[in-house]
Amino acid sequence: MLRLSWLIGGAQGTGVDTAANLFGAAVARAGYYIFGSREYFSNIKGRHSYFTVIVSDLPQHSIDTTVDILATFDAETVFQHFDDVTGYMIYDKAQGNIGVDKIRSIEGSIAKSQAKILEDNGYGITVADVVKYLSGKGVKTIPIDYGTIMGNIINELKMNPFVAERARNMICVGASLALMGFDEEHIEAAIKQIFAKKPEFLKLNTLAVEAGIKSAQNAYSIKELKVTKSRVQLDGNTLSALGKIYGGLRFQSYYPITPASDESTYIEANQLLQTKNNEKQGVVVIQTEDELAAINAAVGATLTGSRAATATSGPGFSLMNEGISWAGMNEAPVLITYYMRGAPATGLPTRSGQSDLKLALNAGHGEFARIVIASGDHTEIFSDAALALNLAEIAQTPAIHIIEKTLANAYSIIDQDSLQKSIRIERGKIVYPEAPEHYKRFAKSEDGISPRAFLGHAQMYYTGDEHDEYGHISEDSSNRTWIYEKRIKKLEQVDKYLKDDQKANIVGDAETVLLTWGSPKGAIIDAIEELKKDNIQIEMVQVRVFSPYPKELVINSLKGKKRIIAVENNFNAQGAEVLTEQTGIMPTNYILKWNGRPMTRDEIVNSVKSILKDNTKRVILNGGK
Amino acid sequence: MEVNEEACFNDWCPGCGDFGILRGVESALSEMKLDFTDAVLVSGIGCSGKLPHFVAGPMSGVHTLHGRALAFAMGIKLANPSLKVIVDAGDGDTYGIGVGHFVSAGRRNVSMTLIVHDNRVYGLTKGQAAPTMPLGEKTKSLPKPNINGPINPIALAVSSGYTYVARSFAYDTNLTKTLIKEAVAHKGMALIDILQPCPTYNDINTNEWYKERIYRLEDDPEVHNESETLAKMTQAIKNAYIGEDKIPIGVFYKNELVPTYEDRLKENISNYLTNYPAMQKIEEKGGSVTDITNLLEARKVI
Numbered sequence: 001m002l003r004l005s006w007l008i009g010g011a012q013g014t015g016v017d018t019a020a021n022l023f024g025a026a027v028a029r030a031g032y033y034i035f036g037s038r039e040y041f042s043n044i045k046g047r048h049s050y051f052t053v054i055v056s057d058l059p060q061h062s063i064d065t066t067v068d069i070l071a072t073f074d075a076e077t078v079f080q081h082f083d084d085v086t087g088y089m090i091y092d093k094a095q096g097n098i099g100v101d102k103i104r105s106i107e108g109s110i111a112k113s114q115a116k117i118l119e120d121n122g123y124g125i126t127v128a129d130v131v132k133y134l135s136g137k138g139v140k141t142i143p144i145d146y147g148t149i150m151g152n153i154i155n156e157l158k159m160n161p162f163v164a165e166r167a168r169n170m171i172c173v174g175a176s177l178a179l180m181g182f183d184e185e186h187i188e189a190a191i192k193q194i195f196a197k198k199p200e201f202l203k204l205n206t207l208a209v210e211a212g213i214k215s216a217q218n219a220y221s222i223k224e225l226k227v228t229k230s231r232v233q234l235d236g237n238t239l240s241a242l243g244k245i246y247g248g249l250r251f252q253s254y255y256p257i258t259p260a261s262d263e264s265t266y267i268e269a270n271q272l273l274q275t276k277n278n279e280k281q282g283v284v285v286i287q288t289e290d291e292l293a294a295i296n297a298a299v300g301a302t303l304t305g306s307r308a309a310t311a312t313s314g315p316g317f318s319l320m321n322e323g324i325s326w327a328g329m330n331e332a333p334v335l336i337t338y339y340m341r342g343a344p345a346t347g348l349p350t351r352s353g354q355s356d357l358k359l360a361l362n363a364g365h366g367e368f369a370r371i372v373i374a375s376g377d378h379t380e381i382f383s384d385a386a387l388a389l390n391l392a393e394i395a396q397t398p399a400i401h402i403i404e405k406t407l408a409n410a411y412s413i414i415d416q417d418s419l420q421k422s423i424r425i426e427r428g429k430i431v432y433p434e435a436p437e438h439y440k441r442f443a444k445s446e447d448g449i450s451p452r453a454f455l456g457h458a459q460m461y462y463t464g465d466e467h468d469e470y471g472h473i474s475e476d477s478s479n480r481t482w483i484y485e486k487r488i489k490k491l492e493q494v495d496k497y498l499k500d501d502q503k504a505n506i507v508g509d510a511e512t513v514l515l516t517w518g519s520p521k522g523a524i525i526d527a528i529e530e531l532k533k534d535n536i537q538i539e540m541v542q543v544r545v546f547s548p549y550p551k552e553l554v555i556n557s558l559k560g561k562k563r564i565i566a567v568e569n570n571f572n573a574q575g576a577e578v579l580t581e582q583t584g585i586m587p588t589n590y591i592l593k594w595n596g597r598p599m600t601r602d603e604i605v606n607s608v609k610s611i612l613k614d615n616t617k618r619v620i621l622n623g624g625k
Numbered sequence: 626m627e628v629n630e631e632a633c634f635n636d637w638c639p640g641c642g643d644f645g646i647l648r649g650v651e652s653a654l655s656e657m658k659l660d661f662t663d664a665v666l667v668s669g670i671g672c673s674g675k676l677p678h679f680v681a682g683p684m685s686g687v688h689t690l691h692g693r694a695l696a697f698a699m700g701i702k703l704a705n706p707s708l709k710v711i712v713d714a715g716d717g718d719t720y721g722i723g724v725g726h727f728v729s730a731g732r733r734n735v736s737m738t739l740i741v742h743d744n745r746v747y748g749l750t751k752g753q754a755a756p757t758m759p760l761g762e763k764t765k766s767l768p769k770p771n772i773n774g775p776i777n778p779i780a781l782a783v784s785s786g787y788t789y790v791a792r793s794f795a796y797d798t799n800l801t802k803t804l805i806k807e808a809v810a811h812k813g814m815a816l817i818d819i820l821q822p823c824p825t826y827n828d829i830n831t832n833e834w835y836k837e838r839i840y841r842l843e844d845d846p847e848v849h850n851e852s853e854t855l856a857k858m859t860q861a862i863k864n865a866y867i868g869e870d871k872i873p874i875g876v877f878y879k880n881e882l883v884p885t886y887e888d889r890l891k892e893n894i895s896n897y898l899t900n901y902p903a904m905q906k907i908e909e910k911g912g913s914v915t916d917i918t919n920l921l922e923a924r925k926v927i
C-alpha cells in the first residue's frame with residue numbers, strides 16, 4: 001500500500017485550498033484516494049494555513065505528523081514545517097535570505113522554537129539555512145524561481161499581476177505532481193473542469209502548472225491505477241448537507257459561525273432539489289439574527305411537519321440550550337448539527353476538539369430524551385445526518401449530530417456508490433393528513449410516543465409549561481408523574497430501532513482495545529494496519545451513539561479485555577466518563593490530545609507502543625502545527 | 626366524569642387588560658372564520674403567553690419561550706406559509722428579552738401579526754418595570770423610580786421595517802378586533818401594540834388614566850406609492866412621540882409595496898407557495914424521493 005504525505009501551505013487568501021483541491025482532483029484521476037486535513041487561523045487574509053494530504057491506493061482516514069513532500073511558495077510555510085519533512089521540500093529560491101525573525105505573521109513563540117532547532121544544529125535562521133539543515137538530514141530540496149515564472153506568465157497573458165499572483169500556488173502543485181510521477185494530463189483535466197467557464201483563469205493556471213511540472217523530476221514513480229467506479233471529492237460540511245438533503249431536510253435556519261456555516265450556505269446554494277418523482281422541491285434556508293432564533297425557528301418548522309434543522313458550533317450551541325429544552329418538553333423532532341471546535345468560549349474557532357460531548361448529552365435544562373450521535377469519518381457523516389433526522393422523528397425529540405471541525409474541513413475521495421446505500425426515511429408515528437376529532441398531541445401510549453399531527457391538520461396545543469395530553473398547561477402532580485416519564489422512556493425506541501453497527505463500530509478482536517468516538521477513529525483505523533506490521537494486534541470500539549448509550553453492546557465488547565485505552569481529543573476523556581457512568585467500566589490507559597489539532601496515525605502507533613511497553617497511564621499528545 | 630378537559634381555566638387577575646385583548650382576538654378569528662386548519666396562535670411567556678390556551682373555539686396554540694415567540698412563529702410560517710400566524714407577546718417579551726427578534730422581524734417582513742400586550746410591567750414576576758415604562762415612573766410594585774428610559778414600540782417598528790404598525794387600547798375591543806383583522810389580512814409584518822392596564826401592579830397607568838388620554842388618529846397612514854414612503858414614515862414616528870398627555874391609537878403606518886419574505890423566497894424557489902416545506906413528500910415506500918445525483922456529479926473527480 002502506498003501512503004504518501006504531501007503538505008501545501010501558504011498565507012490565508014492565497015489559494016491554498018484551491019491548490020489542495022486541484023491536487024486531489026488530479027491524484028484522483030490517476031486512480032488514487034486522498035484524505036486531506038485543513039488547518040487555518042481565525043483570520044481572513046495573511047495568516048498561515050495549510051493542507052496535509054495523504055495519497056494512497058486505498059481509502060485513508062488520517063494524516064501523519066511527518067511529511068514526505070513539503071510544498072511551499074512562501075517562507076513562513078518553510079519555517080513552520082521544515083522539521084516534519086522527510087522526503088522533499090519545494091521552496092522559493094528567491095526567498096533564501098529571509099530569516100524567521102523577519103516574518104511578522106508567525107507567532108513569536110513558534111518563530112523562537114523553530115529558530116532554536118536550526119541554531120542547535122549550528123545553522124543560521126534563514127530559508128537558505130533550512131535548506132542546508134535539510135540536506136544534512138538527507139531531505140532533498142527543490143528550488144523554484146516563482147518570481148521569474150510568474151513574471152513570464154504575466155507578460156504572456158498581459159494580466160493584472162495582483163490577479164495572476166493567485167496562480168503561484170499552482171506552480172507548486174505542478175512541481176509536486178511531477179515529483180510524484182503523475183501524468184500532467186490529470187491536473188490539466190482537473191483545471192479544465194474547475195475553470196471551464198473562465199478561459200482567462202484556465203490559461204493562467206495551466207501555464208503555472210506546466211511551469212511547475214518542468215521544475216521537478218520524477219522521484220516517486222507512482223503508477224496510474226485503473227478505476228472502474230465513480231469517485232467524488234467531498235468535505236465534511238458538504239457531506240452533512242448532502243445527508244440532510246437526502247434525508248428529507250426542507251428547512252434549515254442558522255447563524256453564521258465557524259466551522260458550521262459552510263453547511264448552510266451549501267444547502268442554500270443548492271436549495272432547488274431534484275426528486276425521483278420529478279416534483280419540484282426546495283429547501284428553505286434562513287440566516288437568522290442569532291442562534292436563539294435559529295433553533296427556535298427550526299423547532300417551529302418541525303411543528304408543521306417539515307424536517308427541520310440548524311447547524312452551529314460551541315458558542316452557538318450554548319445559546320440554543322433553552323430552545324432544545326422547549327423541543328424536549330414539546331416532543332419536537334429538531335436536528336442540531338453540532339460542529340465541535342476548540343472551546344471554552346471562542347476558544348480556537350478554526351481548530352478542532354471533543355470537549356463538548358457532555359454538554360451535548362445534557363443540553364437544555366431538565367430531564368428529557370436527547371439523541372446524541374457522533375460521526376467518526378466522512379461516510380458516517382453522510383449516513384448519520386440522514387439517520388439523525390429519522391431518529392428525531394421516531395422518538396419525537398431533539399437529536400444532536402456531532403461533527404468535529406477536523407472532519408468538517410477535511411476532504412476525502414469517496415466511492416460515489418458508498419454513500420446512499422440502504423438509507424431509509426422513517427418518520428415514526430405520524431397522523432397525516434387528517435387527525436381524529438379530540439386529537440391529543442401528547443396522548444398516553446405504551447412506548448411513550450404519541451401519534452404526531454401537524455399544525456394545520458388538527459387542533460393542538462404546545463407549551464413549555466408542564467401540560468396534559470392536549471397540550472394545555474397542567475400542574476396536576478399525577479399528570480406530571482406520567483408525562484415526565486413519557487418524555488424520557490421513549491428513548492428506548494431509538495435503542496430498539498438502531499442496529500448494532502450504527503451504535504458502535506467494533507473493528508478487530510484483540511486483548512488491547514482502543515475505545516474512542518468521533519474523528520480519532522480515522523487515525524486508529526489507519527494505525528491498526530500499521531501496528532500489525534510489528535505484530536501488535538489492536539481492537540477498536542468506536543461509540544457512535546451516546547444517547548441512548550449502547551450499554552449492552554459496549555459491555556460485551558469490552559468484557560475480558562486486558563487493556564482499554566481511551567482515545568479522545570479532550571482532557572477528561574469525556575466519552576470514557578460516559579462509559580463509566582453507564583457501565584461502571586473504567587479505561588486502563590488514556591491517549592489524549594487537546595491542542596486543537598487532529599490525532600495522527602503515527603501518534604496513535606507510538607502511543608500504543610509506549611503504553612504496551614511501559615504501561616504509561618496517560619499519553620498526552622501535542623502534534624500538529 | 627370528564628371536567629373541563631378541553632378548555633383551560635382562565636387565571637388572569639380580575640380586571641386585567643388581557644381579557645379585552647382576548648375578546649378582540651376571538652372576535653377577529655370568528656369574523657374572519659379562521660380555525661386550526663388555516664391559522665395558529667403563537668405566544669411568548671408571561672400572562673399574555675397563556676392567551677392561546679384561553680381562546681374559545683377550534684384554534685391551535687403554540688406557547689413558546691420568553692422572548693422567542695417571533696422566532697418560533699417565523700419557523701412555522703415559512704415552513705407552512707398557508708397558515709395565518711398570529712403572535713401574542715408581552716412588552717418584556719417583545720421589547721426586552723426578545724427585542725433582537727422584534728427588529729429582525731421588520732427586516733424580513735414575513736406576513737405575520739404581532740400583538741403586544743403593553744402594560745409597562747412584568748406582571749407574572751410581580752411588577753418589575755417593562756421596557757415601555759417611562760423613566761422615573763414609580764408604580765407601587767417598584768422599590769425605586771424606574772431608572773431606565775422607555776422604548777417607543779411604534780417608532781422602533783417603523784424604523785425596523787414593519788409594514789403595518791398600529792396601537793390599540795385593551796378595552797376598546799372593537800378597535801382591537803378591527804386592527805387584528807386588518808393586520809392578519811396585511812401582506813407583511815404587522816405590529817399592534819395594545820395599551821393595557823395591569824390592575825395588580827401598575828397603579829399609575831390605569832384604565833381611567835388611559836381613557837382620559839387616548840384618542841383616534843385621523844391621518845392617512847398608508848403608503849400609496851413609493852415616493853410617499855419617507856413622508857408616511859416620518860408622520861408615523863412623529864405621531865408615535867406625541868407623548869403621555871394625549872395618546873393616539875389607530876393605524877400609524879401601512880405599506881404593502883414592500884415585498885414580503887415569502888415573495889423574496891419565491892424569487893429563489895419559484896413554487897415555494899404551492900409546494901412549501903411542510904407539504905413536500907420526502908419519502909416513498911420508505912425510500913428518499915430526493916435525488917442528489919447532480920450534486921454528487923458536481924463533485925465527481927473520476
